Amino acid sequence: xxxxxxxxxxxxxxxxxxxRHTFAALRQGHCAIGxxxxxxxxxxxxxxxAEIKGFDPQAQFSRAQLTGLDRFSQIALIAAREAxxxxxxxxxxxxxxxxxxxxxxxxxxxxxxDDNYRSVYEEGKNRVHPLVVPRLMHNAxxxxxxxxxxxxxxxxxxxxxxxxxxxxxxxxxxxxxAGQADVMVTGGSEAMLCFGGIKAWEGLRVMSRDTCRPFSRxxxxxxxxxxxxxxxxxxxxxxxxxxxxxxxxVAGFGMxxxxxxxxxxxxxxxxxxxxxxxxxxxxxxGAVDYVNAHGTGTAANDRIEAQALRVVMGDHLDRLPxxxxxxxxxxxxxxxxxxxxxxxxxxxxxxxIAPTMNFSEPDPEIMLDVVPNEARxxxxxxxxxxxxxxxxxxxxxxxxxxx
Amino acid sequence: MERKLIEExxxxxxxxxxxxxxxxxxxxxxxxxxxxxxxxxxxxxFSIEEAFNIAVPFNANTPEQPGFDLSSVGAIISEVEKLVxxxxx
Numbered sequence: 001x002x003x004x005x006x007x008x009x010x011x012x013x014x015x016x017x018x019x020r021h022t023f024a025a026l027r028q029g030h031c032a033i034g035x036x037x038x039x040x041x042x043x044x045x046x047x048x049x050a051e052i053k054g055f056d057p058q059a060q061f062s063r064a065q066l067t068g069l070d071r072f073s074q075i076a077l078i079a080a081r082e083a084x085x086x087x088x089x090x091x092x093x094x095x096x097x098x099x100x101x102x103x104x105x106x107x108x109x110x111x112x113x114d115d116n117y118r119s120v121y122e123e124g125k126n127r128v129h130p131l132v133v134p135r136l137m138h139n140a141x142x143x144x145x146x147x148x149x150x151x152x153x154x155x156x157x158x159x160x161x162x163x164x165x166x167x168x169x170x171x172x173x174x175x176x177x178a179g180q181a182d183v184m185v186t187g188g189s190e191a192m193l194c195f196g197g198i199k200a201w202e203g204l205r206v207m208s209r210d211t212c213r214p215f216s217r218x219x220x221x222x223x224x225x226x227x228x229x230x231x232x233x234x235x236x237x238x239x240x241x242x243x244x245x246x247x248x249x250v251a252g253f254g255m256x257x258x259x260x261x262x263x264x265x266x267x268x269x270x271x272x273x274x275x276x277x278x279x280x281x282x283x284x285x286g287a288v289d290y291v292n293a294h295g296t297g298t299a300a301n302d303r304i305e306a307q308a309l310r311v312v313m314g315d316h317l318d319r320l321p322x323x324x325x326x327x328x329x330x331x332x333x334x335x336x337x338x339x340x341x342x343x344x345x346x347x348x349x350x351x352x353i354a355p356t357m358n359f360s361e362p363d364p365e366i367m368l369d370v371v372p373n374e375a376r377x378x379x380x381x382x383x384x385x386x387x388x389x390x391x392x393x394x395x396x397x398x399x400x401x402x403x
Numbered sequence: 404m405e406r407k408l409i410e411e412x413x414x415x416x417x418x419x420x421x422x423x424x425x426x427x428x429x430x431x432x433x434x435x436x437x438x439x440x441x442x443x444x445x446x447x448x449f450s451i452e453e454a455f456n457i458a459v460p461f462n463a464n465t466p467e468q469p470g471f472d473l474s475s476v477g478a479i480i481s482e483v484e485k486l487v488x489x490x491x492x
Contacts, residue, residue, distance in 0.1 A: 206463050221462060221464040262442075264440070299463070299464040300441075300463075
């Protein structure tokens with residue numbers, strides 16, 4: 001089977017406008033959760049979130065481009081530019097045919113939907129901009145990446161709610177292993193911090209009104225964020241042939257369905273996804289040095305994820321750091337697992353394990369080493385990155401130090 | 404609004420969610436015993452808010468629900484009664 005490596009990373013998220021600043025924020029335990037600033041925020045019950053601050057789309061895109069770009073596509077493009085530049089990817093006309101893009105998103109062009117529903121329903125307008133459909137479609141970001149970088153091979157968008165980016169990156173891995181492409185640009189993005197996007201989440205009554213405290217006994221729910229990350233994956237042969245710097249190996253991927261409840265998490269579905277990822281990577285549970293948890297900060301997820309980890313890891317869990325960086329960047333829904341993979345990359349590259357912030361007291365039902373409130377130094381060779389979506393669709397990715 | 408009317412409407416809402424007849428529900432019943440799961444509870448709260456035009460302080464992450472007693476059907480009726488009275492005041 002072809003080995004697949006990661007040669008570039010890029011991001012735009014509440015913690016930073018690039019990978020370097022994101023790593024610094026993760027290391028410092030910076031929490032980007034704050035007051036929301038969207039229109040009609042006073043009519044929201046939940047008024048906190050993790051917004052990307054100081055991002056000026058006009059500085060990055062022409063006016064003509066912006067007309068066709070929802071915020072989730074802008075985020076994906078900014079992240080991809082950084083990743084492609086880092087990878088030093090220069091593709092010949094022939095190589096373009098064997099380069100593709102797979103991205104994840106849960107809500108697609110949610111802000112475009114929100115703005116235009118507002119204009120036709122609330123303001124009673126009978127006309128919308130001609131590019132509303134190309135802006136809002138879930139595959140818009142994928143299409144824009146293919147166009148900007150001339151990626152003419154496999155292209156598709158994956159939408160599995162909160163696991164979208166992990167599923168997307170898992171698909172990219174499979175495409176490369178199957179020999180359908182040599183290079184895949186992959187990850188995910190999300191931008192739904194608009195009135196309708198937040199109001200819909202409010203309905204579930206699982207949102208925190210103060211902050212996100214994963215695994216803490218006094219946790220009060222999840223906090224939404226916006227942003228994304230994009231990576232360059234390529235076959236080892238391709239990376240070696242062009243002399244690329246290899247940042248890590250994409251060692252394994254596993255997925256499963258709970259086939260249970262549409263929102264209540266299940267222990268066994270995640271167990272099977274984690275075990276499948278380990279088997280795919282050819283690794284024993286004891287080889288895992290760090291787990292970036294799904295860790296949403298809801299009562300149910302965190303308790304059940306801890307139980308699932310115990311089943312998979314056994315006694316090894318007593319020595320295994322498990323953190324949730326959602327405590328800092330919030331839950332970026334479909335883009336979240338891409339940003340969380342950055343924490344995995346930082347652990348392998350810099351030997352820094354990102355903390356779980358806002359942690360105040362252990363929950364007796366969750367006895368995990370959550371790396372509370374302070375980053376930790378440690379040698380990390382293997383990272384497991386979890387994503388468990390509503391609908392019971394689970395996706396687990398394993399990243400490994402390249403050797 | 405008098406308690407009788409509130410009680411009738413709350414029981415109707417819970418009965419619909421539990422897929423049983425309102426006559427089978429008494430104030431001493433507990434939601435879990437009626438087969439209402441956590442998502443069913445969220446739906447009940449929503450229906451109650453819509454029916455009485457009130458806002459129920461409810462977060463599914465805090466089981467004890469300090470702001471709203473959910474321990475029995477009767478407790479829920481009393482809480483709704485309080486919120487309706489506050490609304491009218």
